[in-house]
Amino acid sequence: MPEYDYVIVGAGIIGLATAYHLSRMKPGSRIAVVDKGSGPATGDTSKSAAAFRVFFTSKINIELAGSSVAFYEHLQEEEGVDLSMRFVGYLFMADKPKMEELKKGLRHADRLGLEYRILEPGELEEKLGVRTSVEGTEEAEILGARDIVAGVLIPKAGTLMPDKLASYYYESSRQAGVSYHFNEEVREFILEPRKPLGIEGEPFPWQDTRVAGVLTANGREYRVREKVIVAAGAWTPFLLEPIGVDSFSRPKKRQIFAVKAETPEQKRVLYAKGLNRYDVSPMIILPNMAYMRPTPEEESYWMGYSDELGRPYRLEENPVPEERFYTYTIHPLVSVYFPQFEGAVPRASWAGHYDLSPDKQPVVFEAFNSGLVVSAGTSGSGILKADAIGRVTAAVALRMDEIQLYNGDTFKTAWLGFEERLVEKEYLVI
Numbered sequence: 001m002p003e004y005d006y007v008i009v010g011a012g013i014i015g016l017a018t019a020y021h022l023s024r025m026k027p028g029s030r031i032a033v034v035d036k037g038s039g040p041a042t043g044d045t046s047k048s049a050a051a052f053r054v055f056f057t058s059k060i061n062i063e064l065a066g067s068s069v070a071f072y073e074h075l076q077e078e079e080g081v082d083l084s085m086r087f088v089g090y091l092f093m094a095d096k097p098k099m100e101e102l103k104k105g106l107r108h109a110d111r112l113g114l115e116y117r118i119l120e121p122g123e124l125e126e127k128l129g130v131r132t133s134v135e136g137t138e139e140a141e142i143l144g145a146r147d148i149v150a151g152v153l154i155p156k157a158g159t160l161m162p163d164k165l166a167s168y169y170y171e172s173s174r175q176a177g178v179s180y181h182f183n184e185e186v187r188e189f190i191l192e193p194r195k196p197l198g199i200e201g202e203p204f205p206w207q208d209t210r211v212a213g214v215l216t217a218n219g220r221e222y223r224v225r226e227k228v229i230v231a232a233g234a235w236t237p238f239l240l241e242p243i244g245v246d247s248f249s250r251p252k253k254r255q256i257f258a259v260k261a262e263t264p265e266q267k268r269v270l271y272a273k274g275l276n277r278y279d280v281s282p283m284i285i286l287p288n289m290a291y292m293r294p295t296p297e298e299e300s301y302w303m304g305y306s307d308e309l310g311r312p313y314r315l316e317e318n319p320v321p322e323e324r325f326y327t328y329t330i331h332p333l334v335s336v337y338f339p340q341f342e343g344a345v346p347r348a349s350w351a352g353h354y355d356l357s358p359d360k361q362p363v364v365f366e367a368f369n370s371g372l373v374v375s376a377g378t379s380g381s382g383i384l385k386a387d388a389i390g391r392v393t394a395a396v397a398l399r400m401d402e403i404q405l406y407n408g409d410t411f412k413t414a415w416l417g418f419e420e421r422l423v424e425k426e427y428l429v430i
């Protein structure tokens with residue numbers, strides 16, 4: 001007899017949010033979460049910059065982010081759950097071409113009544129000390145940097161602590177009866193025919209076959225009556241390859257370098273006044289897409305940049321940050337606009353993976369009607385969209401066509417699948 005109704009592989013933010021919502025949508029069902037780590041959120045969730053925003057250009061991202069951020073705000077403001085959610089805002093600094101892309105997002109913002117402010121170069125210089133006029137310098141010439149023509153400040157955005165969000169889903173789902181099994185690495189999927197014939201070599205390709213459970217490196221079997229849900233982040237494609245299932249997602253290394261604001265000039269940038277109620281700098285996205293995430297509790301900026309061409313799709317079990325990447329990429333991209341950080345060296349650094357689908361939108365589907373549900377491709381915004389992705393994944397496991405998100409919007413589950421995938425370019429991927 002199967003021990004469980006549902007087994008979820010992966011206790012990162014996606015597996016945790018899925019377990020939480022599944023336990024609420026189908027109370028009384030037996031749900032197990034299996035993870036090779038020693039506790040919840042030891043994978044890329046713990047490597048995240050965990051910045052959030054509701055400002056995107058594609059309908060999918062607007063829906064998923066809008067509802068998730070509203071839910072997190074509800075948790076913190078009304079339920080008293082401390083997520084260290086700080087609405088410092090996002091400040092997109094735009095050169096001329098970037099401004100054209102941002103205008104697409106602004107059209108949606110107008111439609112949705114989302115607040116934003118356009119800042120002129122003079123105000124940006126005065127409040128943040130950013131160098132807006134760079135063209136003509138040798139450095140800018142080499143880096144292809146252009147003048148900043150405006151800043152777009154989105155107040156409904158900021159930063160949170162992903163481990164606190166993970167803890168909320170973990171503790172609440174445990175209270176609802178979900179069982180967690182750590183230090184359990186899934187090695188295989190158990191495939192069985194729905195109508196066994198008792199012939200050796202089953203299941204044959206022509207048989208109606210289901211995924212009946214998983215087998216771990218410790219030799220334990222977790223058998224299911226209903227569904228196995230794979231939410232293994234960057235590991236997902238490699239886990240599924242042996243059984244011929246494509247997750248349509250692949251990992252790319254991403255790195256963060258924590259740079260302390262030490263000099264008075266650097267502190268003036270980090271503790272910028274008048275841009276939010278905390279008198280701290282917003283999350284800054286430069287025209288070249290390098291970002292600076294304010295972390296005032298460490299007096300630091302976490303700096304990052306998503307390199308594409310030349311960066312392989314590859315999984316490293318323990319990815320290490322590359323000093324050269326800071327020295328020759330992030331440092332020049334930042335200091336061309338913020339000369340205050342010229343020569344600054346990082347005090348800490350770490351690396352993880354983005355789990356990327358081709359259109360950079362999440363992928364949630366049931367493979368071959370087999371009872372195997374895949375939830376992948378969430379990066380680089382899997383934290384800020386996790387709540388809605390968890391709801392959609394639970395709904396796919398329950399074979400629901402639609403789901404109501406936290407903000408009341410109706411979301412078709414097929415939009416994240418393949419038959420009716422809502423493919424729309426997202427211009428504001430970071």
Ligand SMILES: Cc1cc2nc3c(=O)[nH]c(=O)nc-3n(C[C@H](O)[C@H](O)[C@H](O)COP(=O)(O)OP(=O)(O)OC[C@H]3O[C@@H](n4cnc5c(N)ncnc54)[C@H](O)[C@@H]3O)c2cc1C
Nearest residue numbers: 010012014036043044045049051186233352381382383384
């Ligand atoms: C540097 C960086 C910056 C980021 N910045 C942001 C940001 O600012 N905002 C934002 O919203 N998102 C950001 N992201 C993306 C976000 O962190 C991810 O989208 C999200 O954490 C993915 O969650 P997950 O649950 O899918 O994956 P993970 O957290 O990696 O969880 C997957 C889990 O599966 C487990 N697992 C894997 N294989 C097996 C197996 N065989 N058996 C058992 N368990 C297994 C792993 O141990 C892991 O715990 C960032 C990511 C990185 C790397």
